[in-house]
Amino acid sequence: MRVxxxxxxxxxxxxxxxxxxxxxxxxxxxxxRSLDMSYRRAWxxxxxxxxxxxxPAVLSEHGGEHRGGSTLTPEGEDVIRLYRAIEAQASAACSAEIKALLKLLA
Structure with a gap:
């Protein structure tokens, strides 16, 4: 799903x-790196x-003495939670269609 x-x-x-x-x-x-993606693409x-x-979904601190880092905001956490819930509901609601579609694929 894409929004x-x-x-x-x-x-x-x-x-x-x-x-x-x-x-x-x-x-x-x-x-x-964990997703085999360039830093530029991720950014x-x-x-x-x-x-x-x-x-924002993510807040980042620039490098320096403590080398920076990025954290999710509560809104970022909500994006993940809601997206995964929608995925699960859609999968359950469309299970027959998904099975039929999979039969058509190699």
Whole structure:
């Protein structure tokens, strides 16, 4: 599922995976590495997410003595929770159609 705001995909599976990886690793660079994604790609995805939201999903501190890091805001946590709940409900509601579609795939 993808949610668009204006002409930008504000939330989709890759962006939610990135948010979960940031929650797990505490930094954009470590999250990007865990997803086999460039730092630049991760940063651009986060920029799209944050610009699409009323409040940012991720807050980052620049490097320095304590080397910075990134954390999810409560809104970022809500994005993950709501997206995964929608996925689960859609999967349950469409299980027959998903099975039929899978029979058509190699």
């Amino acid at each position: 668009t705001v204006a002409d930008v995909v504000a939330v989709g599976p890759g962006k939610v995976d990135l948010l979960e990886a940031i929650r797990e690793h505490g930094s954009i660079s470590a999250a990007a 651009l995805l986060l920029q799209e997410i944050n610009q699409s939201m009323r409040r």
